[in-house]
Structure formats: C-alpha cells, structure tokens
Amino acid sequence: MLDSSSIKWVQPKTLVRFRGMIQDMLGNEFYAGAYKDGLTWSTNRYSDVSQFPDGSDMKVWERRLLYCVPVPGQNQWTECSSEELKSRFLDLTGQNRAKRARVDEEMSDSMEAGLNCSPFKKMKAGGATSSASESQQVPRTGCASQSSIIPPATSAASLPCLVKIYDSPESDLKLNDVAEFLGVLTFDQNADENSEALSEAESVQMPSENVPRLHCIIHRKLETQHFLNGSSLSTEASIPSVFKEIRESLMKYLTGLLGDDHIAAQFLLLHLLSKLSHVCLPLWVHERVDNVAVGKLSLNLIHLDKESMSIFGTQLRDALKSLLPFTQSIPLTIEYLNTASLGPKKDYGTNRLVPGVVQIADGTHLILDETELHPGTLNSVGVENAKLLKNLLECQKVEYDFQYYKMEVATDAQMLIFSEGKSNIMPADVVVPFQPSQVNPLQVISPETAEAWRQTGRSSGSQDLSSRLLTMARMMSVSYGETTLSLEHWQMVLELERLRKERLK
Known part of the structure; x- marks a missing residue:
C-alpha cells in the first residue's frame, strides 16, 4: 500500500x-x-x-x-x-x-x-x-x-x-x-x-x-462502505431486532454525549442516517429536483456557547470521528471567513486546480462551529465564502472559480452547525435547542456497536422525493431496520417534531 x-x-x-x-x-x-x-x-x-x-x-x-x-x-x-x-x-x-x-x-x-x-x-x-x-x-x-x-x-x-x-x-x-x-x-x-x-x-x-x-x-x-472493516453485513444484522439493538446502543451513547438530551440525540441520529443511507442507497439522498437537493437533513444545534462547546462539542467531534470515515471541522469566525480559501480555484500560471477547504469527497461530514463568531465586518472574500457555504448547505453544490467563469460542482456532504442562536449564515433544515441535564463522563463506544452502526443503512429503502418530515420518517424507519414507513414510526417523528417546536418557543 x-x-x-x-x-x-x-x-x-x-x-x-x-x-x-x-x-x-x-x-x-x-x-x-x-x-x-x-x-x-x-x-x-x-x-x-x-x-x-x-x-x-x-x-x-x-x-x-x-x-x-x-x-x-x-x-x-x-x-x-x-x-x-x-x-x-x-x-x-x-x-x-x-x-x-x-x-x-x-x-x-x-x-x-x-x-x-x-x-x-x-x-x-x-x-x-x-x-x-x-x-x-x-x-x-x-x-x-x-x-x-x-x-x-x-x-x-x-x-x-x-x-x-x-x-x-x-x-x-x-x-x-x-x-x-x-x-x-x-x-x-x-x-x-x-x-x-x-x-x-x-x-x-x-x-x-x-x-x-x-x-x-x-x-x-x-464508496464509503469500502472503508469499513467488514465488507458486508451478516445475515443476522439484517434482522429488524438486531437493528433495534444497534439503535438502542447508539442512542444510549449519543444521549450520554449530549448530557442526557434525548431529543437532540434523536435528531442527531436522523441527521447521521441521512448521510449514511447515501453510502449504500444513492437514490435515497441528495437527489436533485429543480436544482434543489432533496433528502438531505442538515442540523443546527443552538444554545451552545464557548463553555458548553469545550465539553459537549469536543466530545461530539471525537465521537463522529469514531463513527464516520470522513469528517472535517470549519470554524465560522469573521477572521476565518475573511482569509480562508474555501472553494477551489484555477491557476492558469501553472494550469493547475488549487484545492479549497470544501473540495471534499462524497460522504464527508462537516461540523461548522459558529459559537466563537463575534460582531465584525466581512470583506469581499468573507462574503464569497459565506455564500459558498450557504450554497453547499442548501443545494449540495460547491462553486469552482476558473477566473473567467465559475462552475458549480455537485457534492454530497452532511452539515452539522453549532451556534448560540439560530444561525443566519447557515440556515439548516432542522434547528434544535440543546438542553443538557448533566455532564456525563466521556464514554467509549464499543467497536462492535460502531462497526454495526456504520453498516446499518445497507439493506433499507427506496427513492422518495419528500419533504423534511418524510425524510425524517424515512431515516427513523432505517434506524429500526425497516424498509417501509409504518404508522408507529410516522407518529414518532411527529412527536419528535412537536417537542422540538416546543423548545423553540
């Protein structure tokens, strides 16, 4: 190698x-x-x-x-x-x-x-x-x-x-x-x-x-599954009861990371599944209809400040690194936006494409930290970078600068935003107020649970152009190893959405 x-x-x-x-x-x-x-x-x-x-x-x-x-x-x-x-x-x-x-x-x-x-x-x-x-x-x-x-x-x-x-x-x-x-x-x-x-x-x-x-x-x-330690799921892992067991283990792990905030953990699970289902079922996620990416589920966790980020944010970053093959973090600060080269650019002096931060592979998970964003002024570079990130979030496209023209290139990235209030720079699909009840000791997920989780999306689903609620319902079904949406799972999503809206009041 x-x-x-x-x-x-x-x-x-x-x-x-x-x-x-x-x-x-x-x-x-x-x-x-x-x-x-x-x-x-x-x-x-x-x-x-x-x-x-x-x-x-x-x-x-x-x-x-x-x-x-x-x-x-x-x-x-x-x-x-x-x-x-x-x-x-x-x-x-x-x-x-x-x-x-x-x-x-x-x-x-x-x-x-x-x-x-x-x-x-x-x-x-x-x-x-x-x-x-x-x-x-x-x-x-x-x-x-x-x-x-x-x-x-x-x-x-x-x-x-x-x-x-x-x-x-x-x-x-x-x-x-x-x-x-x-x-x-x-x-x-x-x-x-x-x-x-x-x-x-x-x-x-x-x-x-x-x-x-x-x-x-x-x-x-x-594809992303080629980076997993197991080449395929075992026969037993395709049984719904086994999916349920994996889901319970992962939910316990995520809930502990998020200070026993069960609602935030539920939305985080659906967010991660919306990315993982693309790994095995390309027709499920990020299909484009009239230039709109359908099936993505970006998540904005709010009520996070610098202090809580040092605890929960760090733990969550480390956890996602242990679960997902490709992860990156981007600090959303005035200084970073004004100076960073986010999009790729063509250098005609060398006839080469100079890479940017968001020239990434499909299946990459991005964490954007807005908790250290302070009042300031964006220069022309900062404005362009903010537009680029917003376009990536909403349309799953990255703008490449060829000096004489610009071209949008399709990508597939799931995006998780941390912020104190609802982000104006990154308007996510779902906004969830973070309400931890306690700080739990850092847990280590077992290798067996992590490996099973990475492969849970392999045997489920079909294409469905849907709204955000239907996307969430699909991901809820996937998390239980189901191939069809049941009334029970639909009601679970509606209840989860109701609890989320109550927090936003």
Whole structure:
C-alpha cells in the first residue's frame, strides 16, 4: 500500500496499491507508445520516459493524468494494513484476477491494436512526451518554480500521487471521485529536477522528484462502505431486532454525549442516517429536483456557547470521528471567513486546480462551529465564502472559480452547525435547542456497536422525493431496520417534531 510511510522504502518499478481522491485532472498525455527496433515492435507502456532508436517507426498513444491526494478528512480507523487491503481487493475484484495474470498478453494485444489504428501519428525523434493540455489557449504568467506548482496536501504526512490511466473511458472517473489504483510505481527520489528527459509540459504538470507516479493497470471507484472493516453485513444484522439493538446502543451513547438530551440525540441520529443511507442507497439522498437537493437533513444545534462547546462539542467531534470515515471541522469566525480559501480555484500560471477547504469527497461530514463568531465586518472574500457555504448547505453544490467563469460542482456532504442562536449564515433544515441535564463522563463506544452502526443503512429503502418530515420518517424507519414507513414510526417523528417546536418557543 503506497502511503507517506511506505514511500520511504518502496522501490521504483514496484507493483503498488494507492487510494486517494482525484483532486485535479490534467488532461491526456501523448507518448511514444510503440516503436520498431529492427523487425521487432516494442512498447513504452507503463514507463515515464519514451525510449526509441532515432529514425525508427513509432506510434503515438495517449494516457490520462490524474492528480490524486489522500481523502480529505479521512479518519485513522479507516486505514488498514497492506495484508487486509490485499485480501479485500482480491475478493471484490475477482473478475480481474485472470486479467492480471494475462497482463503481458493484453499489453501485446493492445499494442497490436494500436499499430493498426489509423489516427496514430508519428512522433518526432527526441520529443519524449507532450500533453493535450498544452494545446489549451490559456494565459501564462511565466515559468513557475517546481515547488509552487504542487497544491498543498491535506496534511504534512499525506502523500499525493500522479496516476496515469490507460484504456479507460473518460466518464469512468471524474473530479473528486475516490478510487483505488493498482499499478507500477515510477517514483525516483534521486531524479535530477533539471533532467532534460522531461518536456516543459510534463514538468509543469508534475515533476517526478516531488510526486510519485503510478502507471495504473486496474482501478475501481470506492464508496464509503469500502472503508469499513467488514465488507458486508451478516445475515443476522439484517434482522429488524438486531437493528433495534444497534439503535438502542447508539442512542444510549449519543444521549450520554449530549448530557442526557434525548431529543437532540434523536435528531442527531436522523441527521447521521441521512448521510449514511447515501453510502449504500444513492437514490435515497441528495437527489436533485429543480436544482434543489432533496433528502438531505442538515442540523443546527443552538444554545451552545464557548463553555458548553469545550465539553459537549469536543466530545461530539471525537465521537463522529469514531463513527464516520470522513469528517472535517470549519470554524465560522469573521477572521476565518475573511482569509480562508474555501472553494477551489484555477491557476492558469501553472494550469493547475488549487484545492479549497470544501473540495471534499462524497460522504464527508462537516461540523461548522459558529459559537466563537463575534460582531465584525466581512470583506469581499468573507462574503464569497459565506455564500459558498450557504450554497453547499442548501443545494449540495460547491462553486469552482476558473477566473473567467465559475462552475458549480455537485457534492454530497452532511452539515452539522453549532451556534448560540439560530444561525443566519447557515440556515439548516432542522434547528434544535440543546438542553443538557448533566455532564456525563466521556464514554467509549464499543467497536462492535460502531462497526454495526456504520453498516446499518445497507439493506433499507427506496427513492422518495419528500419533504423534511418524510425524510425524517424515512431515516427513523432505517434506524429500526425497516424498509417501509409504518404508522408507529410516522407518529414518532411527529412527536419528535412537536417537542422540538416546543423548545423553540
């Protein structure tokens, strides 16, 4: 498994596995895929440098370049050993095992097919590679330094990777997708950064001495459930009585975290389920009707101040990290909004997409803390950031700034807001006054309960375009392992809503 630890000892030209989010798509790269040496045709496939004799016949092939980073906000419990990943990868991609055994044969077949394709062109001798993005007509600000073209990683210990994809349709992978790649590592830590083997376009996109390259043989898109410790629910876990037992354990845990506030714990459970159901049932959550995201359930817990946040807020953050694969926290203060780079921006000087805080993977849970927000003035950046967060909350879309135009990119994030009064910046779907009765000792949820909870949404539900109450009712049914909405669960939701409104009076 390629990560910031293993990169120190993994040798180049080794078969490795890498997991990450596609942070930028660098277009297609043309290279001398096949060349004739005497009477024999050879290939430069899975190699960074195209080597061929001067004056030899050659064929130009192309590959896609994807800049990938570790999933932003990925929690430590989702990481597992190389042996575990090997076993799970082989189990889930059994249909590809025979393909891997025939890699050499397929390479020969693809080369033969490439030689017979008429669109291929001859490449000039000495021109190792070129990029499709090089032909784009964009303004340039001169030659950037090697370090300045590399977007900031998610943390100091994270490892980005330039993945080169072969023979895969462009629709197969898109921006912000999380994927697992198996391929050949060509990272050379001792490479000369001024090496003439790299063309100008290549060095601008990603120099090998800074970022490892992986020539992908096979890949698969990952959903949130692929980060769980169990690949599937057991037969017993699909029984409603088992769901009820899991629900009771989790409710006891959440209620204790929230100072015995049972109503807040109920709404928090529904909020978390509205995100988890998307993991297994994409049609349930965040379907868009007339540009409105239906099925989301953002939650605003109010009556929280700085003191109570130091107790309950900290405990709740830690608890969500133990339950959810991807979590992030954003402080809603004047200073932060006025200075933060929340949305991704295109840098035409380097032809790269500079990441923002909210360039995240689907299934990410965001906590927004408004308890330290004091009176002040938002500058132009702060106003844009506030609009961006509001649009993310209401429409589940993030605005990407391409300098000459802006484009909205769909995402899937659940958002929990902490504030003293009802938030004006983040108008959540549900506002619940927080009323703890006591401060309980910090509890530790059992690994069995946590694992069962992460998978409870797998076997329930169907698409339903509904109002907020129906969304809550659906989530209530899911929490009990039911596939249909019963009168009992509907009445439970109505009673929960009545108690919430009483608190708001």
